[in-house]
Amino acid sequence: MKLTLKKNAYGKNAVNLSKIIRHANYHEFRQISVNVSLEGDFETAHTLGDNSKILPTDTQKNTVYALAKEHFVDSIENFGLCLANHFVQNNPPVSQATIEITEHPWTRMTFDNEPHHHAYVGGGSEKRTTTIVQTADGITVTSGLKDLLILKTTDSGFEGYIKDQFTTLKETADRILATQCEANWIYTSHDLDFTALFEKIRETLLKTFAHHKSLSVQQTLLAMGSAVLEENDVVNEISLIMPNKHHIPFNLEQFGLDNKNEIFIATDEPFGYITGTVTRE
Numbered sequence: 001m002k003l004t005l006k007k008n009a010y011g012k013n014a015v016n017l018s019k020i021i022r023h024a025n026y027h028e029f030r031q032i033s034v035n036v037s038l039e040g041d042f043e044t045a046h047t048l049g050d051n052s053k054i055l056p057t058d059t060q061k062n063t064v065y066a067l068a069k070e071h072f073v074d075s076i077e078n079f080g081l082c083l084a085n086h087f088v089q090n091n092p093p094v095s096q097a098t099i100e101i102t103e104h105p106w107t108r109m110t111f112d113n114e115p116h117h118h119a120y121v122g123g124g125s126e127k128r129t130t131t132i133v134q135t136a137d138g139i140t141v142t143s144g145l146k147d148l149l150i151l152k153t154t155d156s157g158f159e160g161y162i163k164d165q166f167t168t169l170k171e172t173a174d175r176i177l178a179t180q181c182e183a184n185w186i187y188t189s190h191d192l193d194f195t196a197l198f199e200k201i202r203e204t205l206l207k208t209f210a211h212h213k214s215l216s217v218q219q220t221l222l223a224m225g226s227a228v229l230e231e232n233d234v235v236n237e238i239s240l241i242m243p244n245k246h247h248i249p250f251n252l253e254q255f256g257l258d259n260k261n262e263i264f265i266a267t268d269e270p271f272g273y274i275t276g277t278v279t280r281e
């Protein structure tokens, strides 16, 4: 029997790095987690144990720290582009480098409307993300956010669905809509103001979620993705993951009380899992 090694990749995950950028009048603090993954001509490492084409993952990790000194100065996208280019350009066996970066946000403490010089508060669950893929054919930049907790207390309903012998869910024209949103969008170029675009796209996602008269998570997901594409020529496609974090009205009638859509059980699991990709025709 002849067996072949198909797709293979290797790299270093969770290279956790923090950086102080000392400006004249304040310290900027950044914290990121980097995954490096290389693909290419690594068959003989698997078949013969010949490591002559292998750049050790330990070296990959060191490269992230070393290049951060000069090159992690603004967006995670620009740092990712620098890393991907380094691995492809300096290692002939590498045909594809994939760099994933997650940024853990820190914001400066503010007292009497004045940001403190060097003290920070963690940014909560939300994280900014990017994935850079570089091959001989080109570079793709996919950016996004994850663990963005958003909720609205009205302008959301869910009615008119299939009912069968197992249906117990009550139709509602007024419910809580809550999700832990992940979004990933693909840029048409790798020469952009990534931070300004991130802020703009995040704002569009939030604004659309807030203003949409939601008949379902599915409908809101499409509205959010469509708004991003309509407002940003430099985005080709966006994928959204919007788990439905249920808040179920609690039965107060058992205590002779009327629940006017005020008291809910917040349930973590199970949760609805709604995903979708919106693209240009």
Ligand SMILES: O=c1[nH]c(=O)c2[nH]c(=O)[nH]c2[nH]1
Pocket (backbone or CB within 6 Å): 158, 169, 215, 216, 217, 218, 244, 272
């Ligand atoms: O917006 C929703 N979409 C569904 O598909 C669904 N299913 C469900 O039980 N509740 C909801 N809500």
